[in-house]
Amino acid sequence: MEQRHLGRTGLRVSRIGLGTLTWGRDTGEEAAAEQLKTFWEAGGTLVDTADVYGGGEAEYLLGQLVGSLVPRRDLVIATKAGSVPDPDRRFDGSRGHLLAALDDSLDRLGTDYVDLWQVHAFDPATPLEETLQALDLAVGSGRARYAGISNFSGWQLAKAATWQLAAPGTRTRLASTQMEYSLLQRGVEREVLPAALDLGVGLLPSSPLGRGVLTGKYREGTPADSRGASQSLAAFVGPYLDEAAGRIVDAVVTAAQGLAVTPLQVALAWVRDRPGVVAPIVGARTSAQLGAALSVEALSLPEEICRALDDVSAPVHRYPDQDWSTL
Template structure:
């Protein structure tokens, strides 16, 4: 698989990442092992997790599968994890330095490794000074617990502030930022993506398949074995089942028919090759689904297909345009 630099850093990662959101919850050790093996065999290196995925079980499971005597050698993977999200309905994030560093140590213990390749703030904490949260990133790097650092789910001004702050003095440059991005969700193009491009921060899109909707599986109803058919995850999928999304999914399916490929491959290739994107993070229920996503490696969309998909999925809400000549 092709490798790309993450932002303006020396860290190289595969241009598709493996997500572990469901590991330890909906994905057991057997299925996780098959996914990781298929990903590694295809040349994949970037594996994305977080301390809250599966209540810590995702990290624990990944740690069992990685190592010199395990399924995949540690040196062959770029492991990314996150800290800052907390299971507290009154305070969903904790970006305090103490919490973040304690969470990193706990992640390292579960992963069975001395360091992570990429450590990210999972979300912006409005209750903690941003410079305190960012100091935790610097400490993680200076102590060897993290090789590179980044953020996740920061809006445009938050990313710009954090990225600029980290460029000063002896601080550690932000390597990456993670945010939802797909043909069904292009909101980051307004401010997040321009900030990332300007600051040299690589984008790691989450939900690049529009929460599964862009695969076309919901065109004629909701499969009972899908996320949309799950009581827990149906609210996650439902926003992308409206008429606007249907038009985009139809366009993706038409493009796939013309290219003799699948809607999944078309949607994934589109986001993978957008300016500023380093590696979309792909999650799957099993190795068969993951293999279907990995097959996109050989696909490059023709320019005319990209333009057509750009047009049909263009965000509705833009900045106000003023014709000053009429005033």
């Protein structure tokens, strides 16, 4: 699999990443092992997890498989910290919480460092410089090799990345930002992606298949074995089952038929090759599903197909994004 630099850093990662959102909850040890082996054998390196996935079980499961199934040196392990199971405070970006969470993650993963450590979300209750100092301390201590953020808005990303660049050699440059991005969710194109491109921060798209909807599996209803039918993820999929999403899915299916490939391949190739994108993070229920996603490696969409998909899925951006000459 082709490798790409993560932002403006020396870290190289596979251009498709393996997500572990359901590991330890809906995905057991055997299925997780099959997925990791399939991913590794295809040349995949980037495995993304978080301390809250499965209540910590996703990290623990990954830790059990690394070394026994796949060599640690062959993987780029990325995890996140900052989300908390507290209805009154969903995110905690304090230095104390983040560093304690990192130590707990390392214990579950069974490793003394992670390759990429990410702040899971912006915490308005904590000074941003305190949050970023935790990244500096983690990298300075060797517990993390690179640092990134996740779910930061455009101005939050710009402020964080600029702060880190203000003192070269003493602060850790942000390598990446992880955000939802697909043909069904192009909101990052308004401010986040332009900021990331300008500041040299690589984009790691989550839910690149529109939470599974872009595969076309929901066109005739909700399959009983799908995430949309599961108690834990039905609300996650539901927002993308409306009429507007249906028109985009239809366009993806038409493009796939014309290219003699699958809708999954079309949707994934589109987001993988967008400017600023480093590696879409793909989560799968089975190793067969993951293998289908990894088969996109050989596919590059023709320019006319990309233009057609761009047009049908184009988000509406008005002031201040539109050209002032038209006002």
